[in-house]
Amino acid sequence: MIAGPGLPLVVDAVLDVAPDIRAFVLRHPSGDPLPSFVPGSHLPVFCGEGRINSYSLTGESGAPETYAISVHHRRDGRGGSTFMHALRVGDRLACGLPRSAFAPVASARHHLMIAGGIGITPFLSHLRAARRWGRSASLLFAVREGAPVPHAAELDALCGDLRVLRGRAAMTAAVEAALVDQPLGTHLYVCGPEAMIDDVLERAARAGWPAERCHAERFGAVLPPGAPFEAILRRTGRRIAVPAEASLLDAVEAAGIPWPSLCRQGVCGECRMEGVEGTILHRDHYLSPAEREAGNCLMPCVSRGAGLITLDL
Amino acid sequence: MTPDEARLSRFPWPFTGDAYRYSANVEPAPKLRRTPVGAWGGAVLDVDADYEAELSERAAVLARDPARHVELPHMRAATWDALVWGLRELAATHPETMSLAGAGRHLVWSNHRLGLTQGFRLGEEDTLPMAPLRFLASQIQEDVVLLDQREGQLFADAGCVTFASNWSMAFDLGMSFREIHGPVPHDLADGAIPRAEQFLMRLQPGEVFRRINWTSTAGHRLDTALDSYHEWGPSRRALATGDLAAVFHMRNEVQHLVRLPESGAIMFLIRTYLLPLGEICRVPEWRRQFAAVLRTLPEDILQYKGLTALRPRILAVLEAEPVEAA
Numbered sequence A: 001m002i003a004g005p006g007l008p009l010v011v012d013a014v015l016d017v018a019p020d021i022r023a024f025v026l027r028h029p030s031g032d033p034l035p036s037f038v039p040g041s042h043l044p045v046f047c048g049e050g051r052i053n054s055y056s057l058t059g060e061s062g063a064p065e066t067y068a069i070s071v072h073h074r075r076d077g078r079g080g081s082t083f084m085h086a087l088r089v090g091d092r093l094a095c096g097l098p099r100s101a102f103a104p105v106a107s108a109r110h111h112l113m114i115a116g117g118i119g120i121t122p123f124l125s126h127l128r129a130a131r132r133w134g135r136s137a138s139l140l141f142a143v144r145e146g147a148p149v150p151h152a153a154e155l156d157a158l159c160g161d162l163r164v165l166r167g168r169a170a171m172t173a174a175v176e177a178a179l180v181d182q183p184l185g186t187h188l189y190v191c192g193p194e195a196m197i198d199d200v201l202e203r204a205a206r207a208g209w210p211a212e213r214c215h216a217e218r219f220g221a222v223l224p225p226g227a228p229f230e231a232i233l234r235r236t237g238r239r240i241a242v243p244a245e246a247s248l249l250d251a252v253e254a255a256g257i258p259w260p261s262l263c264r265q266g267v268c269g270e271c272r273m274e275g276v277e278g279t280i281l282h283r284d285h286y287l288s289p290a291e292r293e294a295g296n297c298l299m300p301c302v303s304r305g306a307g308l309i310t311l312d313l
Numbered sequence B: 001m002t003p004d005e006a007r008l009s010r011f012p013w014p015f016t017g018d019a020y021r022y023s024a025n026v027e028p029a030p031k032l033r034r035t036p037v038g039a040w041g042g043a044v045l046d047v048d049a050d051y052e053a054e055l056s057e058r059a060a061v062l063a064r065d066p067a068r069h070v071e072l073p074h075m076r077a078a079t080w081d082a083l084v085w086g087l088r089e090l091a092a093t094h095p096e097t098m099s100l101a102g103a104g105r106h107l108v109w110s111n112h113r114l115g116l117t118q119g120f121r122l123g124e125e126d127t128l129p130m131a132p133l134r135f136l137a138s139q140i141q142e143d144v145v146l147l148d149q150r151e152g153q154l155f156a157d158a159g160c161v162t163f164a165s166n167w168s169m170a171f172d173l174g175m176s177f178r179e180i181h182g183p184v185p186h187d188l189a190d191g192a193i194p195r196a197e198q199f200l201m202r203l204q205p206g207e208v209f210r211r212i213n214w215t216s217t218a219g220h221r222l223d224t225a226l227d228s229y230h231e232w233g234p235s236r237r238a239l240a241t242g243d244l245a246a247v248f249h250m251r252n253e254v255q256h257l258v259r260l261p262e263s264g265a266i267m268f269l270i271r272t273y274l275l276p277l278g279e280i281c282r283v284p285e286w287r288r289q290f291a292a293v294l295r296t297l298p299e300d301i302l303q304y305k306g307l308t309a310l311r312p313r314i315l316a317v318l319e320a321e322p323v324e325a326a
């Protein structure tokens, strides 16, 4: 998944919502409204040194004046949250457009949300949408013993059916009870630490929940666009470099060689290249397994090479 | 320019080569595409000289048959999302005649082309004279379908479609993408339809793609929905008896696919363009290419498009005199 087109933002406010959890309000430098987003969306943020972290958007989703994100400082992490926690009001931040990967299902009879710790963040926008469109929702929220509840006031205002659970035993009991006591047509949403997500999904499966009704948001960095590699053009002996952020098709076109294309997403079949040698990393949705197996054709709009490949150009 | 000339110059020619097969033929939009006689595709919502006439025709169809507009209750948020997206897009494309003003959830729509100003509050149906989706359809020439994405599939759960090409929005309401495309031949084998669905499900908010579909109609007739077959069905007889160059119309649909920004629904916009065979013949390149495509079209696609019996006669018109290179 690539971060997509850029969105430059400015830090408008910084506030601590719990120990180690800091909220940031971001706006467009021009003051223009920001793109709307689907509830549960995350914002890709460039955190220095080529790292892209994604943070759930917690504020209003319809053409908002500002975006809000909350960041948990992980001292043992890869440094993205340390970078974030060092931000001050007025700092500029390179972001991508919001991406949707944890959307509420509009036709659900009821929305059962289960959050652990910082995993509460995507549910803030879910709950706002539920309130606006009159959708039924309930939330189980696991918070460490003795820790303050992040976003407590907002959650109280947004959700009439909120239970804060302290400690693993209380959470497990509440989850077990909730999973067997939901109206037909309920959808389940989980976000939190990996182990908690796996545990809830396993219990749901055991309780007979179909996988299509269970949705999980796992935190992690957005995948980098791909590693750089090089291509040799057999007919001319030219060598072209394909940087991480460009596709092979981009690089071929940049070298002044016109090549047919349509979707640039690996689905239409238009850009197919034959006679390729070297290790191909297929990322398209077009070629059949047999064609991939043959190892001599690729869709350059999305697929890449490893190290050095040779093209019949 | 006569209406026919205007239509000719903006006609979205569907072929890029001498052969046509089904494929997931999607490309990023908008993007202006030049043709031998003009250009098309510079805007997602295309307002042209037929704007007022086509909108009155849509209103008349809806008055006769209100079931051309249908929605399932869970699509409420998506219909508002579609309305705001559509009005913003119109205003951005035609700032001289259209605008969407206002702050927060209170908006004011002005359309000088129709002499209309309408204030409304987002999410409050009683602030509009009609349902949001139908209001959108009263401002754009495109037909609209909204698809809900859930459980790994897309479902056509709302739509306002008055100019369907031989299908029915009311009949298709609630169907999955695969079910809707059930009648399409020669396809599942090639996998274009499942591939297109996978592609659509990965579309991100703000992304817009388009594709063209082509078929035919007898006469300049926009409403060829299955719902009104009894009205227009008999007119196809003119294809057998009448002057083919005047009666046979190529029917092209420019279809845009938009991931709506707030509801996450997919909006499918269908804009229908009609051009008589006689007009096609005025463009040597089109004439030659259409003939080449017809000669190589697989039997089942010919059949589906209703061209099997007509093909020899269309070819006779296209190839009536030698074509010079364009």
Ligand code: HEM
Pocket: B022, B023, B024, B025, B026, B145, B147, B156, B166, B167, B172, B180, B181, B183, B184, B192, B193, B196, B197, B211, B213, B214, B215, B268, B304, B305
């Ligand atoms: C990239 C997306 C899509 C592709 C590649 C695609 C492809 C096709 C093709 C090849 C046909 C046959 C047309 C002909 O030969 O005249 C067709 C028909 C049709 N498509 Fe799609 N389509 C797409 C999206 C959609 C969407 C979003 C809808 C939403 C409702 C839709 C509704 C229909 C309908 C109603 C028909 C007519 C089926 C019938 O005969 O009853 N299509 N489509």
Ligand code: FES
Pocket: A260, A261, A262, A263, A264, A265, A266, A267, A268, A269, A270, A271, A272, A284, A286, A299, A300, A301, A302
């Ligand atoms: S351009 Fe469509 S598959 Fe590459």
